[in-house]
Amino acid sequence: xxxxxxxxxxxxxxxxxxxxxxxxxxxxxxxxxxxxxxxxxxxxxxxxxxxxxxxxxxxxxxxxxxxxxxxxxxxxxxxxxxxxxxxxxxxxxxxxxxxxxxxxxxxxxxxxxxxx
Ligand SMILES: [Zn+2]
Ligand SMILES: [Zn+2]
Numbered sequence: 001x002x003x004x005x006x007x008x009x010x011x012x013x014x015x016x017x018x019x020x021x022x023x024x025x026x027x028x029x030x031x032x033x034x035x036x037x038x039x040x041x042x043x044x045x046x047x048x049x050x051x052x053x054x055x056x057x058x059x060x061x062x063x064x065x066x067x068x069x070x071x072x073x074x075x076x077x078x079x080x081x082x083x084x085x086x087x088x089x090x091x092x093x094x095x096x097x098x099x100x101x102x103x104x105x106x107x108x109x110x111x112x113x114x115x116x
Pocket of ligand 1: 014030
């Protein structure tokens with residue numbers, strides 16, 4: 001996956017200085033908050049593999065806050081973007097989701113970011 005350099009934190013909009021922060025898209029404080037939130041958010045609806053994918057999505061800065069609780073996510077191959085929300089997502093798996101079916105991992109990543 002290609003890495004874009006981010007000049008400002010995706011969460012608090014402060015300027016990012018280190019190369020690591022710029023590739024992650026978050027400053028050290030926000031990155032720590034997100035890691036903690038990934039442990040405390042309500043993620044019981046997801047399996048371990050989905051949570052790993054959600055964390056990877058965040059680490060790749062492939063999920064970007066758009067407005068309120070809505071995020072833009074980039075598909076794994078980088079060719080498409082979807083809109084993800086803690087309860088819904090416009091990706092193919094998200095559109096097929098219904099009660100009783102496991103939601104897609106993009107919604108897990110949205111939950112982690114919102115809990116941070
Ligand atoms: Zn920040
Ligand atoms: Zn999705």
